[in-house]
């Protein structure tokens with residue numbers, strides 16, 4: 122939900138506008154539950170859940186409304202909730218602040234609006250919320266909860282301690298799974314989040330990449346790139362992209378002569394050469410052992426299409442059961458390989474057709490075709506194009522970042538490495554969607570400087586900034 126909110130914001134629909142719609146929806150349900158002239162007690166927390174109800178207070182002119190804020194107004198935690206509080210103060214609304222739960226007096230209202238906590242709750246209700254929940258439950262009034270009854274986990278319907286027992290819940294945008302388990306009526310209100318905020322990737326897709334201050338080496342991924350042979354730059358680009366996208370360790374397994382060059386490109390990479398000038402089935406058993414201790418394998422950059430290399434890809438994928446990003450020539454093996462592995466395939470349109478998939482000039486048609494093909498394959502697809510399409514057979518996302526300068530060689534290798542790093546820390550579809558967004562964004566930053574003259578290494582340098590987009 123936070124990701125969708127963020128993406129809505131980047132589409133020009135700010136959170137305060139969504140809060141206005143939420144508050145309006147709360148007021149509409151109040152009108153269904155209580156007659157004009159009734160007394161309404163709004164119990165508001167200091168987050169955006171409270172903010173929704175502060176907006177509702179402004180809409181309920183024909184009611185006798187009292188707002189009880191839990192805590193001091195200076196501690197309201199978001200700007201938009203505070204602005205709505207200030208508007209009520211300026212309008213001389215009937216406002217009370219509850220700083221001592223013992224003396225909390227809700228009066229004798231006909232209707233209570235519970236807006237203490239919504240999706241921001243963590244753990245059991247603390248004070249004064251826990252006592253307030255008891256006061257609300259004992260009030261004998263009809264209880265309308267905003268978004269989710271305070272103290273209840275929206276995903277599971279469970280409460281870690283005291284929780285509001287609501288008669289009715291008005292929730293926003295989408296039903297929440299936990300609400301179905303409760304004994305109350307649920308209204309789902311459309312608050313004007315554009316469909317595009319869910320379909321198109323945006324800065325919200327990067328929110329989950331937050332790095333914990335307590336993290337250790339290895340927590341952000343150990344990525345192994347297997348490739349190289351006819352090409353030497355491709356595996357080096359993919360592995361360096363993995364590092365720039367946040368992986369802790371990036372390793373490259375490639376033929377000996379490629380290994381020397383890859384190490385020459387960057388001392389940050391751990392390079393392991395194998396005998397011969399290309400991958401063959403003889404190397405597979407060692408590679409499987411090596412891959413078993415890694416988080417993600419990126420298979421294909423610079424591999425070439427020699428028959429024995431493709432046989433090696435098939436043998437590897439048949440026995441591998443981890444997560445792999447499959448790119449370039451390795452892709453053609455995917456449709457008829459029987460594997461337990463979780464695969465994220467990153468074809469361009471030509472490679473997609475070679476895999477047996479269909480494409481179309483119209484992105485909306487392509488979206489359907491890619492979604493169906495992902496279902497047939499049973500793997501995640503990230504199909505590159507002016508609009509990238511990401512699908513896992515269940516969900517489909519479209520990425521609009523990127524520019525025509527990115528048709529230069531090597532940008533696909535950067536994307537594969539980025540996807541590998543993100544797949545170490547996110548579910549596969551989310552990793553592919555965020556990687557497509559960040560890679561295109563890095564390309565857009567590079568194009569600001571170099572236009573059509575950008576090269577793949579320009580993307581590497583700009584990946585960290587592109588991935589930092591969530592707060593912008």
Ligand SMILES: NC(=O)C1=CN([C@@H]2O[C@H](COP(=O)(O)OP(=O)(O)OC[C@H]3O[C@@H](n4cnc5c(N)ncnc54)[C@H](O)[C@@H]3O)[C@@H](O)[C@H]2O)[C@H](O)CC1
Pocket residue numbers: 122126136139140143166167168169170171172173198199237238239240241242243244245246247248250267268269293294
């Ligand atoms: N797109 C949408 O769905 C929109 C939803 N809106 C509403 O926003 C809330 C979520 O708001 P948020 O500020 O993230 O969190 P809360 O208000 O639920 O709570 C934050 C607040 O609570 C404190 N806190 C956390 N846990 C506890 C606890 N166990 N006991 C006491 N206090 C606790 C925390 O410290 C914070 O101060 C969503 O539910 C909707 O109602 C938007 O208005 C519009 C878009």
Ligand SMILES: [K+]
Pocket residue numbers: 170235236237238239266267268269270271
């Ligand atoms: K609530």
